[in-house]
Amino acid sequence: MKAISVLGSTGSIGTQTLEIVEEFPQQFRVVGLTASRNLTLLVNQIQKHCPEAVALADEDLLPDLKLRLDTLSNERNLKKYPELFGGAEGLNHVASLDHADLVVTGIVGCAGLLPALAAIRAGKDLALANKETLIAAAPVFLPELKRSGSRLLPADSEHSAIFQCLQGTPWAENARLSTGIPTPGLRRIQLTASGGAFRDWSIKDLERATVSDATSHPNWSMGKKITVDSATLMNKGLEVIEAHYLFGLDYNQIEIIIHPQSIIHSMIELADSSVLAQLGWPDMKLPILYCMSWPSRFETPWRRLDLTEVGKLTFLSPDNQKYPCMELAYAAGKVGGTMPAVLNAANEEAVAQFLNEKIHFLDIPKVIEESCEKHKNDFQDNPTLEEVLSVDAWSRKFVKEIVSKGTSLLKG
């Protein structure tokens, strides 16, 4: 039985991971959970999964959590009282529990970086959903992975598709370690993108895009931040950088292709021009399960793919003018070093400002570009963890300043 810790257990990735554990009680058990603020759901998860340890990012809520668990315990509605932790130290502790075999990283944003590093340093295998962590800190993250021998299993559906396709090649061993070493014989990666909420909108129509428009995804049900990232296509840009670091390909070997049905989850082209793809309904449970069951495959009762029901699979080139975030991500990825951390942090802050209705949807790429441009003066090629954290903080602050000043940038 595999022991799992779930970071960000109350989110979209976290809850789906726990659903898988419930479906396979003989294979998996939960030892650790972390969450930010949703105590009602967290308490429910603690009752169901009886973890050893639980951490709350927001330390101030610990007394409330304890009170709720005490009440349940007195009513004999709690089978096991977990050890409780709070704050950054607490998250790191739960990410590195002795008994855990695999840590699923479902925290959103760069907030997941330190717990993910703690898990690696403790030698845990990682099911990586939290792509922002790798994108911001690959120069720190990848050498740590190598040192610890932890395995990085991609939970992002596109990277899982690539990973799954690579299992059938002679380089599976190399690819599975995912430490940015070039995979020989892998000539090209094609990342598929649904096109997000505004796929069928014209550029002109984007001027009237609202928060509610941007947070309705046509194919996937996900957290708010990644749903907005899908609408700007920054999510795909971030995934290009993620693919670069995971599979070691140059940026000119990684392409984005719009595939509105989200049935093909990505493709690889091999040296002999053969193209391999992985297909399935758009459902994150499959890539998450594969991280958990790898290298095995479990029998599931899940809805089986019927291509006659889908009817047709279509493909389009993405429109760079409509989705400027893609090019910003390629550019930051090519620069490398601290630039992806700045891009990522600027994007996180810009999306937060957009969700709070402080900036318009079309301002998101503008503030990110400004932040990356400004960072060129302080760029570092091979940063330490402290330097990554410092540029991350700088970039968020810089975006906040642009927004609070309401500069001409946001009016043009």
Ligand code: NAD
């Ligand atoms: P979500 O918003 O639904 O959940 C985020 C989780 O992180 C919650 O449990 C929340 O409590 C926790 N959290 C939030 N802020 C935190 C903080 N500062 N410190 C500690 N914990 C915090 O997000 P999601 O959609 O589940 O996405 C999680 C990650 O997985 C993201 O990096 C996203 O890019 C990636 N991902 C998600 C999907 C998906 O289908 N949802 C698909 C691919 C990749």
Ligand code: MG
């Ligand atoms: Mg994805």
